[in-house]
Amino acid sequence: MRSPILRFCLKMLPILLALLLFVASIIMITHELKAHSLQSIWQYLSTISKGHKLTAIALTGFGYLTMTGYDLLGFRYINQSLAPAKIALTAFISYAVGNTIGFTAFSGTAIxxxxYGTWGVSKLKIAQLIIFTHLTFWLGLFAVSGVVFLVDPLSLPAILHLPFKSAHPIGIIFLIFVSIYFVISVFGKGSLKIGSELIKFPAPKISLASISVAALDWGLASAVLYLLLPVGHRLSFPGFFGIYILGLTAGLISSVPGGLGVFETVILLLTPSTVSNADVLGALIAYRAIYYFLPLIVALILFMVREVQQHRMK
Incomplete structure (x- = not known):
């Protein structure tokens, strides 16, 4: 049996690793901010064309619309009917809030x-849906990241203190997890009965559809940041997509809300030296504003409008 001290240390290890990763990222970004004046960063923000900003906003809208696919597939999985507009509204608010403030397991779940509860979906069905969306999200992350890291095994920044020098082993590990998932999905016939409800493993078709949603979701998200980078940066979109996915993966694994700091560090370290770090920081600030804070503002407005409507109905 493990001693209480050992069990405590094992529980604290992921938290400590996330904290160390976050601190290292903040140090890196602080160093970059010292090396470049805030004026130069804000100056770059003013040079981003209006067309690129509007296109980035449009792609963000399509991206969040794509995210509703996780919930739409989830309702198919739990065999529950609900108007697509209601699912889309709930999913958008959940992801807009969860992506920005973090703690998606709590914020998105509460929403x-x-x-869904007010629209007649049982608590058990909602619980199944939440488990499905989280499971398929990580499935999509492992599948898309695994393929990208195999095709383009990027060198990992030393500041992240990871045991691998390249993303290639990470890609192999991720795809092994995905393979195990599909083996269980195809050959595993087990199910769990809770009350009158039978909880089954998602069918392979639904899982494959979830991976497609994830690929499109992150393709649109990376396109938003790609558009905000300096014109003439000579970085192909497929090449940048690998950098973006690595930053996204590091940010998600770090458990830092929105991957703040960790995501930026990876992008800064892996973007070619031909692009000024001040310009990259400016692009990252614009990306945070468009892809995270703008949807959050819209989501909060929609949430308040709905709460007022519910109050009037009562």
């Missing part, structure tokens, strides 16, 4: 219980 889904609040909205």
């Amino acid at each position: 889904r219980y609040r909205f």
Whole structure:
């Protein structure tokens, strides 16, 4: 049996690693901010064309619309009917809030219980849906990242203190997890009965559809940041997509809300030296504003409007 001290240390290890990763990222970004004046960063923000900004906003809208696919597939999985507009509204608010403030397991869960519950979906069905969306999200992350890291095994920044010098081994590990998942999905016939409900493993078709949603989701998200980078940066979109996916993966694994700091560090370190770090920081600030804070503002407005409507109905 493990001693209480050993069990405590094992529980604290992921938290400590996430904290160390976050601190290292903040140090890196602080160093870059010292090396470049805030004026030069803001100056770059003013040079981003209006067309690129509007296109980035449009792609962000399509991206969040794509995210609703996780919930739409989830309702198919739990065999529950609900108007697509209601699913889209709930999913958008959940992802907009969860992506920005983090703690998606709590913030997104609370919103889904609040909205779907008032529309007659049972708590057990909502719980199944939440488990499905989280499971398929990580499945999509492992599948897309695994393929990208195999095709383009990027060198990992030393500041991240990871045991690999290249993303290639990470890609192999991720695809092994995905393979195990599909083996269980195809050959595993087990199910769990809770009350009158039978919880089954998602069918392979639904899982494959979830991976497609994830690929499109992150393709649109990376396109937003790609558009905001300096014109003439000589970085192909496929090449940049690998950098973006690595930053996204590091940010998600770090458990830092929105991957703040960790994501930026990876992008800064892996973007070619031909692009000024001040310009990259400016692009990252614009990306955070468009892809995270703008949807959050819209989501909060929609949430308040719906709460007022519910109050009037009561």
